[in-house]
């Protein structure tokens with residue numbers, strides 16, 4: 001908003017979104033939504049209507065504690081995780097394509113994770129996290145496919161690891177969210193159709209191996 005953008009954003013639980021809900025700014029538009037509800041796409045369509053979208057950022061994600069380690073892999077939780085982390089961002093991008101086409105900027109950002117990198121996971125001592133890792137790997141794979149399909153329309157895409165950030169997912173261990181957001185903004189500003197489809201780490205600005 002400080003850069004003059006109108007921000008249309010979603011939140012799920014009010015109790016987890018107190019700081020967001022405190023912001024009073026006529027350029028901020030809020031929508032409460034649960035991605036897992038069957039009409040979530042329709043609700044978002046009504047929310048944004050026919051507005052022009054310059055930058056679409058897919059940030060919502062879940063860590064799936066019940067599909068974490070063997071032998072307790074709850075397949076319903078795993079499927080929900082795949083829907084939230086991998087399928088929904090692609091479906092929403094397709095749904096909002098005509099809004100993006102109204103803009104000259106036309107950028108899509110997928111907040112993924114280095115845990116979606118098989119090259120990193122195979123080397124690390126990191127274990128388990130079946131649903132989270134596989135959902136972020138699936139997101140990366142589908143986001144590359146989308147970047148290829150959207151290339152001729154000059155919609156550029158960026159797949160990002162935000163760094164280790166102090167949020168609920170990390171039990172508040174990591175860099176402050178504001179610092180991560182500033183790193184992300186820099187990379188979004190550098191995004192264009194010539195460098196579309198890259199997987200970058202927001203803290204280093206460098207490419208991550210798939």
Ligand SMILES: NC(=O)c1ccc[n+]([C@@H]2O[C@H](COP(=O)([O-])OP(=O)(O)OC[C@H]3O[C@@H](n4cnc5c(N)ncnc54)[C@H](OP(=O)(O)O)[C@@H]3O)[C@@H](O)[C@H]2O)c1
Nearest residue numbers: 012013016034035036059060061112113164165167168169
């Ligand atoms: N923090 C890190 O170090 C880190 C590292 C790598 C990648 N990431 C990625 O960064 C993104 C943001 O995560 P975060 O770190 O900010 O963690 P977070 O605080 O847990 O935020 C996750 C957000 O996703 C929302 N969400 C989860 N399930 C949803 C659903 N069914 N419908 C709608 N919204 C839903 C959550 O809403 P509620 O608050 O209502 O649950 C919350 O706003 C995620 O994609 C995550 O995988 C984070």
